Amino acid sequence: MKHSFIDRYSEFGSPIHGLDPRTKIVCMVLFVLAVVTTPAGRFRLFGLFAITIATVIVLSGVPVLYVLRRSCLVLPFVLLTAAFLPLWKATADGQASLNLLGVQIDRQGLVLAGTMAVKGLLAATAMIVLSATTRFGALLKGLEAMRLPKVMLMILSFMYRYLFIAIDQSMRMDRARRSRDCGSGYLRRMRTLGNMIGMLFVRSYERSERVYQSMVSRGFDGEIRNISRLHIESPDYIFSAIFITCLAAIRVAGQL
Amino acid sequence: MHIPDGFLDAKTWVTLDVVSAGFIALAVRKTRRVIGEKQTPLIGVLAAFIFAAQMINFPVAGGTSGHFMGGVLAAVLLGPLSAVLVMSVVLIVQCFVFQDGGVTTLGANIFNMGIISTVAGYYLFRVVGHLVVGDGRRSVAVFVASLLSIVISASACAIELAVSGTVPLGVALPAMAGVHMLIGIGEGIITVAVLGLVSRVRPDLLEIEKA
Incomplete structure (x- = not known):
């Protein structure tokens, strides 16, 4: 029942893990905003952003390789869209500035494609830092303290609680299918998949009924009360002050 | 189809963040009235179900x-509004926990995959x-709606990227729509x-009760 790909490493005890979830949410979202709004082609600034986030990763003790591997999930999208930008821009302006193996490549398009790839990677890295250093429950508590609608939070926490069970169930069914299905045709295979997903739905629905009944029998009246143990302490102030100063300094340096 | 950060320009992602937030607020209010307190566990568990179902791959042409x-x-x-909530929650978790889709582009992703696919698909x-008659009416309607919902979401994604100047519309739209036509056929068969x-079960x- 353990799926290590969900909030893995979030049980470590580093200074970053100890921060209040709100501090990390605000800092990482600010980081993403700072990166996304940086003009194209300022690769030196992106380098500074990368150093900032790398420092946080090192402090958190989360393996750098793990972060890199996860952030590479962005790359397929980069390849699909940004990769043909250089070719497109070349035909749009009618003046190619590079000629590579007989293919006209536009320098401006290349810069734009590189910018998008770097922005996507940096933003994903920041979110990996957030999810790898914060347990999902703590993340939800942080969002609750930041006044996200209660209904959404309850839905999110139910989803998270049953995600593992649903994934386990679907993996078990898929294993059963693979061990019995030796190369059937397209339509038949799709029907089997449909039946699997249908069964998954019926089981999920019946589970939600049981969960609801057991909640009602324990006095659930539509609201979940929990004790919030969130405290913003001095490490939070110090971390956010340094982090936000770094972001601001990088952006100001970019204006010079 | 999850758009990462940095692929949309500010006007596009800000607009779509606002639109999606509005839609979610509307959906929260409406579903609360129609299904009541029972909806919370139901929608949460079904979001987990959709998440798990999305991990199941099916073959598309060409391996x-x-x-x-x-x-x-x-x-x-x-019903469309509860479905908006289910899909949005899935996309929020995919964004924050799995880095599938960016933070600034979360609104765009919710708009494409959580709002258009459900609301347009439902109607x-x-x-x-209503147009088709006969025994297989329901299946035909489900198949067509699922197929087109995928194509429409993919087209919306292409249009957003084109408006942001990331890709040329003339290339992106036919490419995205074409590829997702094939994926949509699979989606249609499976949904039916x-x-x-x-x-049956x-x-x-x-x-x-629909909301």
Whole structure:
């Protein structure tokens, strides 16, 4: 029942893990905003952003390789869209500035494609830092303290609680299918998949009924009360002050 | 189809963040009135279900594979507004926990995959259901709605990227729509099969109070 790909490493005890979830949410979202709004082609600034986030990763003790591997999930999208930008821009302006193996490549398009790839990677890295250093429950508590609608939070926490069970169930069914299905045709295979997903739905629905009944029998009246143990302490102030100063300094340096 | 950060310009992502937030607020208010307190565990568990179902890959032409999205399935089972909530929660978790899709582009991703696919898909299902006659009416409507919902979401994604100057519309739109036509066929077949199974096993579930 353990799926290590969900909030893995979030049980470590580093200074970053100890921060209040709100501090990390605000800092990482600010980081993403700072990166996304940086003009194209300022690769030196992106380098500074990368150093900032790398420092946080090192402090958190989360393996750098793990972060890199996860952030590479962005790359397929980069390849699909940004990769043909250089070719497109070349035909749009009618003046190619590079000629590579007989293919006209536009320098401006290349810069734009590189910018998008770097922005996507940096933003994903920041979110990996957030999810790898914060347990999902703590993340939800942080969002609750930041006044996200209660209904959404309850839905999110139910989803998270049953995600593992649903994934386990679907993996078990898929294993059963693979061990019995030796190369059937397209339509038949799709029907089997449909039946699997249908069964998954019926089981999920019946589970939600049981969960609801057991909640009602324990006095659930539509609201979940929990004790919030969130405290913003001095490490939070110090971390956010340094982090936000770094972001601001990088952006100001970019204006010079 | 999850757009990462940095691929949309500010005007596009800000607009879509606002639009999606508005839609979610509307959906929260409406579903609370129609289904009541029972909705919270139901929607949460079904979001987990959609998440798990999306991990199941199916073959698409040429040795590649696509995965199930489930927008129309959720809309037909729960009604369009509850389906918006289910899909949005899935996308929020994919963004924050799995880095599938960016933070600034979360609104765009929710708009494409959580709102368009469910709301447009649901009304397509209703309209086609009225146009076609015969025994297989429901299946035809579900198939067409699922197929088109995928194509429309993909087209919306292409248009957003083009408006942001990331890709040329003339290339992106036909490419995205074409590829997703093939994926949509799979989505259609699976959605029909899922609803067929549900109507055999628990026909009462097709009559859940809709929001």
